[in-house]
Amino acid sequence: MRKLSAHYIITGTGAVLVKGIITLSDDGTVVDIIDTKGELDEMANVEFYSGILIPGFVNAHCHLELSHLHTIFPEKTGLPGFLKNVVEHRNIEDERVIEAAQKADFEMWKNGIVAVGDISNTNTTFPLKSKSKIAYHTFIEALGFSPLRAEKAFAWAKYCFEEAQSLGLCVSAVPHAPYSISKELFGKIAEFAVIQQSILSMHNQESSDEDDLYLSGEGEIIRHLTENLALDLSFFKPSGKTALESVIDCLPKENKLLLVHNIRTGQKDIDLVAKTRSLNKTWFVLCPGSNLYIEDRLPDIELLRQNKLQICIGTDSLSSNHQLSMLAEMKTIQTNFPAIPLDEIVTWATSNGAEALEINDWAGTIEPGKKPGINLITSMDLQHLQLLPQSKVKRLI
Ligand SMILES: [Zn+2]
Numbered sequence: 268m269r270k271l272s273a274h275y276i277i278t279g280t281g282a283v284l285v286k287g288i289i290t291l292s293d294d295g296t297v298v299d300i301i302d303t304k305g306e307l308d309e310m311a312n313v314e315f316y317s318g319i320l321i322p323g324f325v326n327a328h329c330h331l332e333l334s335h336l337h338t339i340f341p342e343k344t345g346l347p348g349f350l351k352n353v354v355e356h357r358n359i360e361d362e363r364v365i366e367a368a369q370k371a372d373f374e375m376w377k378n379g380i381v382a383v384g385d386i387s388n389t390n391t392t393f394p395l396k397s398k399s400k401i402a403y404h405t406f407i408e409a410l411g412f413s414p415l416r417a418e419k420a421f422a423w424a425k426y427c428f429e430e431a432q433s434l435g436l437c438v439s440a441v442p443h444a445p446y447s448i449s450k451e452l453f454g455k456i457a458e459f460a461v462i463q464q465s466i467l468s469m470h471n472q473e474s475s476d477e478d479d480l481y482l483s484g485e486g487e488i489i490r491h492l493t494e495n496l497a498l499d500l501s502f503f504k505p506s507g508k509t510a511l512e513s514v515i516d517c518l519p520k521e522n523k524l525l526l527v528h529n530i531r532t533g534q535k536d537i538d539l540v541a542k543t544r545s546l547n548k549t550w551f552v553l554c555p556g557s558n559l560y561i562e563d564r565l566p567d568i569e570l571l572r573q574n575k576l577q578i579c580i581g582t583d584s585l586s587s588n589h590q591l592s593m594l595a596e597m598k599t600i601q602t603n604f605p606a607i608p609l610d611e612i613v614t615w616a617t618s619n620g621a622e623a624l625e626i627n628d629w630a631g632t633i634e635p636g637k638k639p640g641i642n643l644i645t646s647m648d649l650q651h652l653q654l655l656p657q658s659k660v661k662r663l664i
């Protein structure tokens with residue numbers, strides 16, 4: 268048994284306890300949580316820490332497979348520039364991919380991350396993920412804007428799906444983004460997702476170029492598809508609608524859905540999502556570090572809050588971020604949106620991700636019976652309960 272206490276405990280359920288006590292069994296299961304209401308007398312065997320205790324982080328969006336691209340791509344090129352770089356660097360030996368992914372997996376563990384929603388385009392990192400101390404949900408991401416590729420792209424996704432399943436990984440087959448999936452491929456993914464009742468994830472509104480493609484058939488994404496990928500786009504007719512509007516009906520309503528990035532998401536888009544599917548089955552994932560790296564712009568997070576949307580946080584990959592740290596993402600949010608209370612940001616980084624990834628039976632909140640991992644955040648502004656640039660995370664459990 269261990270008894271932990273600190274200046275504050277943010278439980279992930281919305282509660283903030285002053286000098287509360289968490290009792291944990293030897294295997295890390297929360298046995299009890301006591302609200303001392305700040306009256307912590309000298310108690311035997313209580314480890315008291317300066318700072319706050321929070322549940323282990325749930326990183327809702329990562330690409331472990333791209334970890335070898337750390338520090339390779341220039342910053343602030345915009346999404347089309349980033350996509351061009353990915354295409355140019357896609358042929359790398361598996362050994363290098365695995366070695367970098369292993370380091371990144373350890374980095375996340377050290378940074379207090381207990382679970383990850385991780386995108387895979389190949390099966391390279393599956394053995395590593397199946398043996399990791401981190402719980403992974405693998406999103407096998409299909410790609411193919413040409414309808415001619417639909418069959419092959421889906422067959423590959425299904426092959427990877429089955430291999431991941433055989434290794435005991437939680438897994439879904441998902442679409443990459445509106446600008447990289449044909450209607451035909453969307454149809455196959457949707458049909459499979461309904462049968463599997465799987466969690467879906469899609470990159471959404473990462474740049475305005477996505478809308479240009481569907482609204483007018485012009486712009487930088489179309490240039491990327493024709494010049495970098497050498498696609499014959501004679502089949503493609505712009506829908507005259509936004510990218511999200513053009514594909515939202517391809518995402519089955521009965522499945523859970525993580526929409527990732529949402530940099531350009533406005534009220535009209537939120538209304539469209541609300542009209543099309545249940546917001547209780549929809550999560551909006553923020554990847555602020557990656558957004559600043561690629562697009563140098565952040566989503567309208569206040570607007571997402573005003574609409575009471577379910578928000579999660581992801582690190583995205585090391586190809587578009589300096590580190591895989593949920594605390595770093597939280598600091599970026601707090602610096603740019605100082606009015607958002609820390610306990611709300613903690614909920615996004617822990618329990619909302621756990622619900623989205625269907626692991627809330629053990630992760631996301633400090634509650635009796637769960638085994639969420641416990642992180643200590645130090646070097647905080649404890650008076651105003653705010654993170655500081657020098658704040659650090661230490662995994663205690
Ligand atoms: Zn991504």
